[in-house]
Amino acid sequence: QARQRAEGRLLVLGLFFVCAFGAIIARMGMTAVSEPAEPVASVPGAAIAAQRADIVDRNGSLLATNFETHSLYAQPPQMIDPVGAAEKLVEIFPDLDRERLIKDFTGKRKFLWVKKKISPEQLQAVHDIGDPGLMFGPREMRLYPNGSLAAHVLGGAGFGKEGVNAAEVIGVAGVERQFDDYLRDPANAGKPLQLSLDLTVQAAAEQVLYGGMKLMNAKGATSILMDAHTGEVISVVSFPDFDPNDRPRPPTSGFDPSDSPLFNRAVQGVYELGSTFKIFTAAQAMDLGLVNADTVIDTRGPLRWGRFAIRDFRNYGNEMSVTKIIVKSSNIGTARLAQQ
Structure with a gap:
């Protein structure tokens, strides 16, 4: 047995x-018989670390790209001198709350983010602290090499799904948000998103408009430049603007949205354009062959339309050419063109 x-x-x-x-x-x-790409695709975090495509202008000039950096996180149980580390971190990052940092480092927390992105100089400074509980994780952040140029068009990007070894970059506003799926799609093989903007024209438009805004002591200013033949938008400017590399937070409730630099006056503002539209009336009348620049129009007034009376700012006479109607901004003359 x-x-x-x-x-x-x-x-x-x-x-x-x-x-x-x-x-x-x-x-x-x-x-042995599987494709070599399969083990790579199954590595944890690979989906988070997916590359985001660049954004370029109509001539291929770079507007937005990716930049390799690092994040800083802490594991308090592994820290040797949590109080000393907190004090040295505050010296490197003055925006950190010293008391809160000491409380987190000496409490029961086992993990906390300190900074989502840091510069190479800051990384070296933290590394010199020498505490094993301070750790770094690789990151890709969005970089806008031209600073505030075309900021309202580009919008900005931030971090979505995060891990210690990678972070997902997602669009939060503007073109970055509107075309987020395209920019994150691996099937595009990193092909850049090309806009109709012209970087050179955009820079010139911003310089001229900013000068005019300061000259008039205006609260803000905006301009849109389009190709009249294709309808392509060549330049969009809105002041005040911001740097998408350091995008400000949206204003809290109780404030006028237009007070925020995030407010895009070109598309969010509401304006009474008034006499600037008289040129469209004259242009359409000329395009239809009804008048030319020298055609004389009856400008006697007031002109009655329903229960309304249309008058001019001054008495410009009984007759004016189409050219003079635009020069003098005649309401009656423009209304006569509209009737034709």
Whole structure:
């Protein structure tokens, strides 16, 4: 009976080893015949670290790209001198709350983010602290090499899904948000998103408009430049603006939205354009062949339309050419053109 029990146990043990080695051999066989890309795609965090495509202007000039940086996080149980580390971190990052940092480092927390993105100089300074509980994780952040140029068009990007070894960059406003799916799609193979903007024209428009805004002591200013033949937008400017590399927070409730630099006056503002639209009336009348620049129009007033009376700012006479109607901004003359 003892012999039979021993033989039975050996049989069970033998079957166990046969199954174990069989599973290993099967796995090795599957790995050998599989595509080389499959193990890479299955690495944890690969989806988070997906590259985001660049944004360029109509001439290929770079408007937005990715920049490799690092994040800073802490594991308090592994820290040697949490109070000292907190004080040195505040020296490197003055915006950190010293008391809150000490409380977090000396409390029960096992993990906390200190900074989501840091510069190479800051990384070296933290590294010099020498505390093993301060750790770094690789990051890709969005970089706008031209600073505030075309800021309202580009919008900005931030971090979405995050891990210690990677972070997902997502669009939060503007073109970055509108075309977020395209910019994050691996199928595009990193092909940049090309806009109709012209970087050179955009810079010139911003310079001229900013000068005019300061000259008039205006609260803000905006301009839109389009190609009249294609309708392409060549330049969009809104002041005050911001740097998308350091995008400000949206204003809290109770404030006028237009007080925020995030407010895009070109598309969010509401304006009474008034006499600037008289040129469209004159242009359409000329385009239809009804008048030319020298055609004389009856400008006697007031002109009655329903219960309204249309008058001019001054009495410009009983007749004016189409050119003079635009020069003098005649309401009556423009209304006569509209009637034609």
